[in-house]
Amino acid sequence: MYGLIPAPVSVEVSEGHCLIGCLPGFGYEKQFEPEVSVVASWLAQQLPKTIPEEYRQADIISINVYNDLVKGGTEAYKLFIRPTVIEIHVASAAGVVRAGATLAQLVSAHGCRLPCLSIEDQPRYSWRGFMLDTVRNFFSVDFILRQLDLAALHKLNMFHWHLSDDQAWRLDLEEMPELAAHGAQRLDRRFNVVKWKGGSYSAADVRRVVEFAASRHISVIPEIDVPGHSSALLASHPELWCRSAHDDRHFLPEDRYGIFDAVLCAGRDESLNLVGRVFSGLSGLFPGKYLHAGGDEVPKEQWLVCEHCRARMRDEGLQDKHGNFDPERLQAWFMEQVQVGINGLGRTMVGWDELVDGGCSRDVLIMAWRSTGHGAKAAELGYKVVMCPQNKACYLDHKHLDLEEEPGQLGICTVRDAYAFDPHPEGLSAAAAANILGGQANLWTELVYFGKQAEYMLYPRLSAIAEALWSPKAVRDFASFASRLELHGRFLDRLQVNRYRGPLE
Numbered sequence: 014m015y016g017l018i019p020a021p022v023s024v025e026v027s028e029g030h031c032l033i034g035c036l037p038g039f040g041y042e043k044q045f046e047p048e049v050s051v052v053a054s055w056l057a058q059q060l061p062k063t064i065p066e067e068y069r070q071a072d073i074i075s076i077n078v079y080n081d082l083v084k085g086g087t088e089a090y091k092l093f094i095r096p097t098v099i100e101i102h103v104a105s106a107a108g109v110v111r112a113g114a115t116l117a118q119l120v121s122a123h124g125c126r127l128p129c130l131s132i133e134d135q136p137r138y139s140w141r142g143f144m145l146d147t148v149r150n151f152f153s154v155d156f157i158l159r160q161l162d163l164a165a166l167h168k169l170n171m172f173h174w175h176l177s178d179d180q181a182w183r184l185d186l187e188e189m190p191e192l193a194a195h196g197a198q199r200l201d202r203r204f205n206v207v208k209w210k211g212g213s214y215s216a217a218d219v220r221r222v223v224e225f226a227a228s229r230h231i232s233v234i235p236e237i238d239v240p241g242h243s244s245a246l247l248a249s250h251p252e253l254w255c256r257s258a259h260d261d262r263h264f265l266p267e268d269r270y271g272i273f274d275a276v277l278c279a280g281r282d283e284s285l286n287l288v289g290r291v292f293s294g295l296s297g298l299f300p301g302k303y304l305h306a307g308g309d310e311v312p313k314e315q316w317l318v319c320e321h322c323r324a325r326m327r328d329e330g331l332q333d334k335h336g337n338f339d340p341e342r343l344q345a346w347f348m349e350q351v352q353v354g355i356n357g358l359g360r361t362m363v364g365w366d367e368l369v370d371g372g373c374s375r376d377v378l379i380m381a382w383r384s385t386g387h388g389a390k391a392a393e394l395g396y397k398v399v400m401c402p403q404n405k406a407c408y409l410d411h412k413h414l415d416l417e418e419e420p421g422q423l424g425i426c427t428v429r430d431a432y433a434f435d436p437h438p439e440g441l442s443a444a445a446a447a448n449i450l451g452g453q454a455n456l457w458t459e460l461v462y463f464g465k466q467a468e469y470m471l472y473p474r475l476s477a478i479a480e481a482l483w484s485p486k487a488v489r490d491f492a493s494f495a496s497r498l499e500l501h502g503r504f505l506d507r508l509q510v511n512r513y514r515g516p517l518e
Contacts, residue, residue, distance in 0.1 A: 016122045016500025019480035020488045027129040031094045041076040047228045052113030059120040074099045085135035092132040107230040114166045121504040138451030141482035142171030146458040148178040151212030156464040158225050165229035167479035173234045179244035179267040185213045186294040196245035199266035219298045235299050238307030244275035253284045255319035270459045272310045279347040280321025289354040296358040306351050309365035313340035345371030385438045392445040400436040400452040409470050410457040429518035432477035454478045465511040472512040
């Protein structure tokens with residue numbers, strides 16, 4: 014398969030070659046202009062600046078819409094390489110970019126002398142994503158754009174942007190400037206010198222990311238994590254913590270990692286009002302369908318002693334079967350209020366799988382991080398689910414190998430482990446299986462300080478997960494992937510990706 018990752022649905026080889034020049038011309042409808050610009054930039058990166066005289070330019074790269082491809086989804090495409098023309102047939106504009114990613118990889122492998130062939134292709138899953146934690150360590154907009162470009166070349170279509178946590182608040186909302194002013198800076202004690210480390214994204218930064226992603230048909234899902242992981246938020250609004258009248262606790266973004274008691278008071282209307290304003294601000298910056306509200310790892314002990322939270326549980330009838338106040342149900346109630354606000358903005362709320370524990374509304378999209386079992390449970394209960402389990406699959410902050418010299422933490426995830434990922438666990442009912450939209454890889458960055466280090470953690474494991482999410486089971490084979498990775502690795506090298514090069518298992 015010529016080093017193609019992810020593997021296409023089918024490839025048929027014909028006799029002959031297509032000899033192309035430095036950059037062929039394109040024939041297309043005006044509606045495809047943004048996508049053609051992206052594809053042309055990819056081809057220009059791979060084609061030589063000068064070519065031998067005997068090589069002649071292919072007449073044209075022709076792009077046309079064919080309704081028979083619609084059944085394969087908006088990203089379906091067919092690619093025909095013939096001696097004097099390259100034809101791309103698509104169901105929609107998204108297919109142009111997906112076909113262009115395939116063509117760019119073929120040019121990387123073969124240069125100006127392309128084999129004549131026919132490719133038919135479409136994705137297995139509608140949700141094929143990656144998450145970048147820009148909270149624990151800040152990454153520049155240029156770095157994010159580079160990762161979006163690489164993701165599109167692997168036919169990924171969802172970018173989950175983690176923007177708040179205990180360690181920082183990274184979004185500079187124009188109507189709420191205090192959040193970034195107090196939450197974007199934290200102490201950095203790594204070098205035995207106390208110094209401040211920070212960074213936040215302006216509205217202009219967000220527009221750059223969203224527009225760049227959109228041209229590659231990648232949706233951006235911003236995450237603001239509530240009600241837990243809120244140290245950086247409480248740095249500007251300490252009054253929203255469950256404190257007594259005599260408690261004047263002040264907060265700073267954490268310079269440690271773990272789970273902290275910096276949790277929003279679920280009994281105060283002011284907490285919900287602030288969260289509502291935050292997501293209203295997000296809706297003005299991010300035009301996509303989804304807004305992620307977190308909901309993971311919430312210590313709830315303080316809710317049981319907080320007079321406001323106890324009053325809320327009493328007034329809303331949030332008790333367990335023994336009549337005791339139930340903080341799990343309080344979290345579900347709180348998140349349902351957040352969801353109502355997000356739905357009122359015309360968006361769908363996304364949350365981590367803890368939301369299922371308290372019986373949150375079925376209208377929430379669940380990201381299953383604790384295990385595929387938690388995702389299967391959510392799917393059986395009727396939630397739409399995206400699988401991203403931490404157990405030897407999708408957490409790319411884990412080490413590649415069980416060696417002291419390998420960077421990473423909290424687990425091992427080999428390239429083979431990543432390739433073996435399948436969002437559909439065995440034993441699901443047909444109804445539950447239909448609720449699983451796909452999966453994604455998550456890169457948490459507590460110990461990932463620099464962009465080149467992030468790329469080392471991402472590739473080629475993200476390449477493997479991309480194939481797991483795009484390619485049909487019938488064409489997936491780890492030995493084939495490992496063989497194709499030799500050519501694909503050279504493709505990544507040409508793009509100067511700082512990839513891991515060690516054993517794959």
